[in-house]
Amino acid sequence: MQLIEINKARYRKHLNRVIVGCAASLAAGSLAISQTLIALFPDESGSHFHWNLTGVVITSLAIGWLLNKYRTHPYMTEVVYVWELKQALNKITRKMPKLKAAGREGNPAALLAIHYSYAGSRLLWQLDDNLITMEDLAIKQAELDSVAAQFNLTLNADDYEESILKQF
Template sequence: MTLQSIDKSLYQQRYKRVAIGLAVSLAVLSLSISTLLITLFGSSESGSNTGLNVIGVAVSVAILVFALQKLKHKPYFKEVAYVWALKQELNHINRHIHKIKAAAQEGDANAMIVLNFSYQGSEQLWQLDDNTLVMDELRVWKADLEELKQRYSVETSLEDYRRELLQNF
């Protein structure tokens, strides 16, 4: 994955629309499907149709996931889909972060490449989402990484990152 330049205001506007659309769609679909299931298979004798309601919600979620998979390639969803992919990539890195940091301390160039991507991606993501609470901490992490890169004479570039590098950790 490569980091892309994203228009923050356009991303935030589209993300809000997509989130509201998903919430409204989930509510309408869940109620509609649950009502249909209760009408067709429900029982007034047992008094509880919780199972049918759960099935209605599950079917609604499946429909929305399918729709999102189809829509995420449309130009309107470009920014939102990119941020979702970035979040997934950063989560994948964060599952191994302790091993990656330990390897970087020992001079592993691949670990430093992964950390560089993680820090740059996190900074972009936090700025897009206006989540600046840990930016000071991120600056410290980046400074620590720069120190390691100098100590071990390692050069890193965002273009060097690829998910396969995580297989070693």
């Protein structure tokens, strides 16, 4: 997955609208379905937990289906890209101890995966205005750059492919 520049204002606007839309749909849909089920199948004990839960589950499945159906819509481009980037970075994070150990020994694939993780994290943190941890990231990047220089490697995030994680 290539790292691309994202229009921050557009991303935030679209993400906020998607979140609000999902939350409103979940509330309205769950309530409508559960109230319909309660009206059709009343319970004398007054406990309608199972109908309320059914409403939430059905509405959640419908929202998930709609999000999946419209994931290729131009409105969702930035939101889906960031979601997929977070998934890619999570895969690297799960292997980070092995990657760092191999990186200290000069493994180019490990160093490239770590470099991609740092570059992707930097992109995400800038989009989310999470600038507090950027200093720590800069320190880690400098350490990575010195290790790469020690082994005469040039790291480019565009060269990263998820398949290299299979080695670790």
